[in-house]
Amino acid sequence: MALKVLPMWAGANQSHSQLGASCFVQNKKKVHVFSSCRVNLAKCEILRHNNVEKKRLMSLYGTGSSSTDERIDESQITELKGFHKDLYSLPRPLSAVDRDPIGSNGTKVRVAYQGLPGTYSEIAALEAYPMCKTVPCDQIESVFKAVELWLVDKGVLPIENSVGGSIHRNYDLLLRHRLHIVGEVELVVNHYLLGLPGVRKEELTHVLSDPQALEQCEITLNKLGIVKVSTEDTAGAAQIVALDGIRETGAIATLQAAEIYGLDIVAQTIQDDSDNVTRFLILAREPIIPRIDKPHKTSIVFTLKEGPGVLFKALAVFAHRDINISKIDSRPQRNRPLRIVDDSNKGSPMYFDYLFYIDFEATMADPRAQLALTHLKEFATFLRVLGSYPIYKVL
Numbered sequence: 068m069a070l071k072v073l074p075m076w077a078g079a080n081q082s083h084s085q086l087g088a089s090c091f092v093q094n095k096k097k098v099h100v101f102s103s104c105r106v107n108l109a110k111c112e113i114l115r116h117n118n119v120e121k122k123r124l125m126s127l128y129g130t131g132s133s134s135t136d137e138r139i140d141e142s143q144i145t146e147l148k149g150f151h152k153d154l155y156s157l158p159r160p161l162s163a164v165d166r167d168p169i170g171s172n173g174t175k176v177r178v179a180y181q182g183l184p185g186t187y188s189e190i191a192a193l194e195a196y197p198m199c200k201t202v203p204c205d206q207i208e209s210v211f212k213a214v215e216l217w218l219v220d221k222g223v224l225p226i227e228n229s230v231g232g233s234i235h236r237n238y239d240l241l242l243r244h245r246l247h248i249v250g251e252v253e254l255v256v257n258h259y260l261l262g263l264p265g266v267r268k269e270e271l272t273h274v275l276s277d278p279q280a281l282e283q284c285e286i287t288l289n290k291l292g293i294v295k296v297s298t299e300d301t302a303g304a305a306q307i308v309a310l311d312g313i314r315e316t317g318a319i320a321t322l323q324a325a326e327i328y329g330l331d332i333v334a335q336t337i338q339d340d341s342d343n344v345t346r347f348l349i350l351a352r353e354p355i356i357p358r359i360d361k362p363h364k365t366s367i368v369f370t371l372k373e374g375p376g377v378l379f380k381a382l383a384v385f386a387h388r389d390i391n392i393s394k395i396d397s398r399p400q401r402n403r404p405l406r407i408v409d410d411s412n413k414g415s416p417m418y419f420d421y422l423f424y425i426d427f428e429a430t431m432a433d434p435r436a437q438l439a440l441t442h443l444k445e446f447a448t449f450l451r452v453l454g455s456y457p458i459y460k461v462l
């Protein structure tokens with residue numbers, strides 16, 4: 068078999084693992100990631116095709132499995148983790164491939180998202196890479212694993228909403244994994260109330276949806292006196308309504324979900340705030356080379372030593388260099404250890420009083436940003452750059 072090495076590794080050591088990994092990606096045309104039982108029916112043909120390829124690659128790289136299951140499940144992900152182990156301990160070359168993640172059409176890029184087809188996350192993936200192949204995952208954790216294990220190129224993560232604020236469990240995942248933020252997308256989220264064909268709003272007693280979506284429609288739903296029930300994602304809610312066939316149960320989901328699962332639109336724009344915007348991050352294995360010809364932002368997370376005025380000092384490192392801070396968030400961690408991965412991808416539990424997340428408007432290629440972070444390190448007990456990426460602008 069002819070090995071084709073990805074340009075990403077040019078100039079780096081061409082170890083067996085690197086060649087293996089490159090080959091793995093090059094040959095793996097179609098992938099699908101599920102860690103448990105929810106299979107996306109619309110993608111079954113991909114699974115069938117992929118299984119043959121997967122078995123061939125696994126036996127080729129000594130990770131052989133004779134499983135007849137067509138899905139890539141948790142045990143296979145564990146096997147593949149061993150296979151990629153060496154890769155993680157190597158120095159990370161910067162990627163020039165991804166110089167312009169948002170704006171290029173993203174042909175052949177495979178982007179993982181949580182949920183079934185028709186979620187807002189899938190729409191965000193297509194906004195970032197209009198021609199990409201979207202890959203549904205049953206859990207947000209599987210999105211991270213899919214990127215880490217080279218099953219896909221990118222992952223999409225909802226991170227904050229104009230009504231609900233930061234999605235803290237997703238921020239925690241950023242720390243537990245060692246992926247890099249390479250882009251962001253801001254999506255205007257218009258929620259639709261969906262029901263079985265012919266159902267009227269007055270008939271609905273229960274509504275299913277993702278917890279964030281339910282929160283964004285809380286006032287409207289309370290007025291209607293409808294009982295809210297959480298599901299994994301909005302499209303999953305639509306699928307349950309379609310499969311269960313209970314007239315009294317509706318779903319809050321996208322217009323796309325109504326079409327995919329054959330539901331009627333009972334009401335539209337049902338969010339409490341008409342300017343309902345969710346911000347998504349695009350994650351990748353490698354950081355991008357920050358450009359200086361486009362406005363960028365950098366996301367960091369840090370913890371501080373105890374003492375009076377330390378947060379003031381931390382913010383001053385940016386103010387002194389005229390760097391605008393576009394977001395600041397803190398997260399108490401007092402009694403809860405957080406498993407944090409370091410550069411060698413080894414995880415260790417750490418206790419913090421507070422984690423501070425900051426987005427500032429400069430790239431890591433900007434000397435002002437480098438000086439600010441060097442200064443911050445003087446009193447930070449922990450500091451990680453999550454990524455430098457172009458600021459999303461609505462055209």
Ligand SMILES: O=C(O)C(=O)C[C@]1(C(=O)O)C=C[C@@H](O)C=C1
Pocket residue numbers: 182185186187188189225228256277279280299300301302345
């Ligand atoms: O369930 C979905 O459709 C998602 O993409 C997730 C999600 C979120 O968790 O914030 C994304 C956008 C909306 O804010 C509602 C739900």
